[in-house]
Amino acid sequence: ATNTPTPGGINTGSGTGGPTLVPSDLVINEVMADAWPSFDGDMWPGGEWVEVKNTGNSDMDLTGWSIEDQAGKILPFNESHLVDATSAGYLIAPGTTRIIAVNGNGASMLNNGVEMLNLKWPNGSISQQVYWTNNQPGFSLVDDPNSGYMTYASYPTPGAPNPLPITQIATTTSPVSMTELLSNSSNDGMPFPDGEWIELFNDGTSDIDLTGWSIIDGMGNITMIDPSTLTANETQAGTTIEADSRRIVEFTTGTELWNFYNHLMLVDDVGNIVDAAWYTTDYGTNVSLIPAEDPTDPWTPAPWMTPGQPEPGAIDNTGEVMFSEIMPDAVGSDSQQWPLGEWLEIKNHGDQAIDVGGWKLQAASRTLTLHQYNMPLQSTSMIAAGGVALIALNGTSSFYLKHTTPDSIGLVDATGAVIDTISWSSTVEGESLVAPNSTHAGAGPDGTGAGGGT
Structure with missing residues (x-):
């Protein structure tokens, strides 16, 4: 309400509530x-x-x-x-x-x-x-x-109806979906594997011809899926994606994938949007992205790139060992020797002891093989049932935990199976990270919670 009516004139409003609005159609x-x-x-x-x-x-x-x-x-x-x-x-x-x-x-x-x-x-x-x-x-x-x-908006539509939000825009189901992408490559515009790419996966029981399919980005650019954008491999050529198989779409001309923020929509040959992806962060060069656990969340970094192969964490676990706590930003130099510097721990949630000797920590462009020598709180690489093992990185140049940029790492067993993956986006010096809602107290630097290897 206003105590200064202005019939036929401009309504300016009064007080601290802002101008008086006169709504219109x-x-x-x-x-x-x-x-x-x-x-x-x-x-x-x-x-x-x-x-x-x-x-x-x-x-x-x-x-x-x-x-x-x-x-x-x-x-x-x-x-x-x-x-x-x-x-x-x-x-x-x-x-x-x-x-x-x-x-x-x-x-x-x-x-x-x-x-x-x-x-x-x-x-x-x-x-x-x-x-x-x-x-x-x-x-x-x-x-x-x-x-x-x-x-x-999911993409610009001047003069046309606004599209649904990116989290709701895929309204048609299809066995073909986007499963991994690389938006920040070391050689943008170059052919696969050096440039940017999107991986498609057909989880159906029949081969599908991708002729007429396309990918739309958040700026409305359209990339047609055809022999010029689909990379060929030993078993698949042309525009066919076989059942239970993957194909790679490369971006060498015209459209590029924005590094920091983008929307991507997979469109079938009759114009239906069958899948959507979006990301909001640049995780660095040659770090691929995969869908988040919550499909309404932005895509997250993969522990390492797997174009044409199952994504990290997409295959069955071979054990019950999981990351339980990490220290990616130690006080002072991260490369100091234990008990300083970076460390992480893994927990055996099973009912039997597990030997993790020969297992690996893996991330983009770096890996570390586990053995008792990088487990300072125990004398073997065995983890008792319900116990934890602390792994000290001791300043090794072959593996490190990022703290100035987001990071993601994986735990791989001796057969190459991915056992667990974790990711994080921010750190505080001297503070360890645990899973959301975790009540885990951890082994910690004093080792009081460590699993006694036997």
């Missing part, structure tokens, strides 16, 4: 604030733009409407900015959208970081406010009803 539906590959200040169809939608039941006249940004810059709905105003006029039909292009002639308007837009009636009253706090190049923004802020 016209709403901001989608925003491109950080254009790519064009520049922000380019002319339509490049550059920045705002899409508005008529949510009502009758035509609306856009004459005199405008958008104002947080800095007070005005984007009027006129022939310089309302796309196709000359040919289509100023009416917007029910349920349809129109594009308001910034057309900056080299100057941008919309902030890539924190921004607020006011949608204004012809009399200057504010009908809607939208907000965002960050951007990714080429990604458009749509309303997120759960947060009140705009969020990334």
Whole structure:
């Protein structure tokens, strides 16, 4: 409410609650604030733009409407900015959208970081406010009803209905899915295995021809799956993916996989989205990504790359040994000898003693073979039932735990089977890490909880 009514004039509001809003059937539906590959200040169809939608039941006249940004810059709905105003006029039909292009002639308007837009009636009253706090190049923004802020669309759709969120967009089931990808390679644009790639897996009982299939990224780029993008192997050529087999899609021309943030959608030959992947972090060069345990979470780093092979952790365990605690960021130098420096421990959850001699710690580009000499709290490599073994890295250059960037490691038994994998994204110097909700106290540096090897 306001104690200063302004009939026929601009509603400015009062107090600390912000301006008084006069809602309308016209709403901001989608925003491109950080254009790519064009520049922000380019002319339509490049550059920045705002899409508005008529949510009502009758035509609306856009004459005199405008958008104002947080800095007070005005984007009027006129022939310089309302796309196709000359040919289509100023009416917007029910349920349809129109594009308001910034057309900056080299100057941008919309902030890539924190921004607020006011949608204004012809009399200057504010009908809607939208907000965002960050951007990714080429990604458009749509309303997120759960947060009140705009969020990334699965891919830009100017002039078309907004797509479902990336976590809900795969609405058709298929035996073919994306199972691993490399978005940050040492040689982007080069053929597999040196460049970027996505692994497809057919877990069905029949061979499938991928002719007409494609991959769409979060910027709307389309990569067709054909003989030029599918790598051939000894048993599979052309565009067929055999039952219970994998194929690799490589990215050598045109589309590249963004290192830090991306959406990826697998589309079948009739246009159905059958699978989706997304990631939000650059885990470093030549670190592949695999689906998270929760399918609604971003993809996570794999302990090591396995293109064309089962992913780490995708095969059955051969024992009941698991990581229980790690120290990736020791006080002082991480490469100090025990009892300083980095260490980790593994626990035998089984009911029989297990010999882990010859097992390996494995991660991208590094490995360490386990034996009693790197288990300072016991004299053999046996772990008693219910016991833990502490493994000291002792500054070895062959294996280390990252703490300035996210990391992921795996435990592999003597047959090469993956027993357990863990990952983490942040550390604090001198603090160990355990699994979420774990009550594990651990062996710890004093060794009081160590399993007595026999």
